[in-house]
Amino acid sequence: MIERxxxxxxxxxxxxxxxxxxxxxxxxxxHAPGCFTTKTVKGDPYxxxxxxxxxxxxxxxxxxxxxxxxxxxxxxxxxxxxxVEADMAHLQRLCAQLRIGGAAPSGQAPARxxxxxxxxxxxxxxxxxxxxxxxxxxxxxxxxxxxxxHLKTQDIDIAGDSRLNIALPDLHTxxxxxxxxxxxxxxxxxxxxxxxxxTSFKVRGTALQVDFVTPAKRPRDEKPVLIKxxxxxxQPLPYLGYLLEQAQVAGxxxxxxxLATVPNPARYAFHKILVSRSRSVTDHTKIEKDLQQAAxxxxxxxxxxxxxxxxxxxxxxxxxxxxxxxxxxxxxxFSKRFHDTSAALLSAVPSLQSE
Numbered sequence: 001m002i003e004r005x006x007x008x009x010x011x012x013x014x015x016x017x018x019x020x021x022x023x024x025x026x027x028x029x030x031h032a033p034g035c036f037t038t039k040t041v042k043g044d045p046y047x048x049x050x051x052x053x054x055x056x057x058x059x060x061x062x063x064x065x066x067x068x069x070x071x072x073x074x075x076x077x078x079x080x081x082x083x084v085e086a087d088m089a090h091l092q093r094l095c096a097q098l099r100i101g102g103a104a105p106s107g108q109a110p111a112r113x114x115x116x117x118x119x120x121x122x123x124x125x126x127x128x129x130x131x132x133x134x135x136x137x138x139x140x141x142x143x144x145x146x147x148x149x150h151l152k153t154q155d156i157d158i159a160g161d162s163r164l165n166i167a168l169p170d171l172h173t174x175x176x177x178x179x180x181x182x183x184x185x186x187x188x189x190x191x192x193x194x195x196x197x198x199t200s201f202k203v204r205g206t207a208l209q210v211d212f213v214t215p216a217k218r219p220r221d222e223k224p225v226l227i228k229x230x231x232x233x234x235q236p237l238p239y240l241g242y243l244l245e246q247a248q249v250a251g252x253x254x255x256x257x258x259l260a261t262v263p264n265p266a267r268y269a270f271h272k273i274l275v276s277r278s279r280s281v282t283d284h285t286k287i288e289k290d291l292q293q294a295a296x297x298x299x300x301x302x303x304x305x306x307x308x309x310x311x312x313x314x315x316x317x318x319x320x321x322x323x324x325x326x327x328x329x330x331x332x333x334f335s336k337r338f339h340d341t342s343a344a345l346l347s348a349v350p351s352l353q354s355e
Contacts, residue, residue: 002300003145009101010143016094017141017251020259023087038066091257098253102145104136109184109208110156111254116182117158120173123261125229128247130213130240131157134262135293137250142265144300148292154207160227160234161244162214175232176201179210186210191224197233199224215241238278239323242316243271266305266312269297273330274323295338298345306348313349328352 005013039046045066099105106114110133117127129137132153139146179186179201188198189209202209214225216236224233243263252258263271276290301309317324331352335342346352 002303003147005102005140005143005145009098009103012094012097012101013103013140013143013251016091016098016253016257017249019087019091019094020251020257021249023091023259088256092255095253095255095257098140103140103253104145105253106133106136106258107154108254109203109206110154111252111258112182112184113156113179113208113210114252114260115254115258116178117175118258118260120178121171122158122173122175122178122230123249123259125171125173126160127230128159128244128261128263129157129252130159130243130263131155131211132289132293133157133252134268135297137252137260137262138265138268138297140253141250141262142300142304144296146293146296154209156208156210157213158210159213159215159240159244160230161241162225162227162234172229172231175212175230177231184208196224197226199233199235211235213237213240215244237275239271239274239321242319242323243267245315264308264312265297266301266308267315269294269301269309270312270316270327272297273334274326277326277330291334291337294334295341298338298341302341302344302348309345309348313352317351 004010095105105111114129114133117123123129128134133156135146176188185203186201187204189200189202191198199213200209200211212227212230212232212234214227214234214236216238221236224235226233246264246267247261248264250260250262252260262268272290272294276287276294279287279290298309313324313327316327331342331346
């Protein structure tokens with residue numbers, strides 16, 4: 001049975017996402033987190049911008065010797081700041097109301113990491129939040145509360161397509177520096193093959209880990225691929241290219257909201273079934289998690305947005321990586337495990353029937 005969020009909460013989430021989009025699209029100097037300060041050196045006034053880095057350390061950036069032009073910039077900052085503070089207070093109230101209304105919030109530590117990534121432009125550069133954190137966000141987006149313990153994780157999975165390096169040659173961010181600036185103790189996880197670069201970062205003694213993945217160009221690709229615009233290596237995974245297409249923006253509920261990018265929900269459901277087939281038969285826990293997430297998503301989409309499932313299947317059929325054939329094959333065992341869900345899916349997408 002689908003557990004719906006109250007209509008009031010769904011309406012609040014729509015307002016929350018609209019507010020995040022508006023704040024991002026209209027960002028100006030007033031959004032800069034900090035304040036201007038003046039220092040006098042040998043009788044001359046110099047302008048600095050004072051701020052806190054993601055780790056909470058106070059910093060000062062030199063701007064320049066005071067001039068009429070710089071004074072106008074400071075005045076603009078002071079004019080815009082009250083409106084920005086009001087917008088931020090509104091987002092904080094919306095987040096609090098969403099948590100009370102049953103929306104799934106992000107944990108404090110993952111939220112710090114995702115906020116730093118968002119502020120550094122990682123999602124604007126094609127990064128997509130995948131994995132269980134994305135599943136939780138998609139639930140809020142669809143207006144439902146997921147069931148089960150498979151939402152509990154400290155793993156943050158970020159996907160990026162290395163092929164966009166050519167399309168975006170001059171835009172970049174620096175993942176290792178972002179994680180270092182958080183001062184949370186992130187260290188690269190040594191890879192099994194010492195000749196390969198690390199694709200994961202972990203805080204020692206905790207479950208908090210950040211993993212980077214990218215679409216595999218060929219079957220059985222295992223060598224990490226450098227995503228230049230992120231300055232980080234990523235682990236190639238099968239079927240991931242399908243998941244990253246048509247990704248959409250969504251709001252992460254935390255203290256004041258984070259605008260991120262998550263997969264299309266219908267593609268996420270099909271991708272989870274595909275991934276479950278590619279895992280080792282000994283990896284029971286992850287396979288169970290994959291199938292549970294897929295089943296819950298299909299239940300919601302078959303009832304509310306069956307056309308999304310049809311479009312996601314149509315896109316899969318047009319791929320040349322064997323994924324459509326794999327999904328059809330997987331439906332036999334999926335149907336035995338989730339009979340009602342499978343029936344609803346096949347009703348929405350009749351052409352998915354095994355040939």
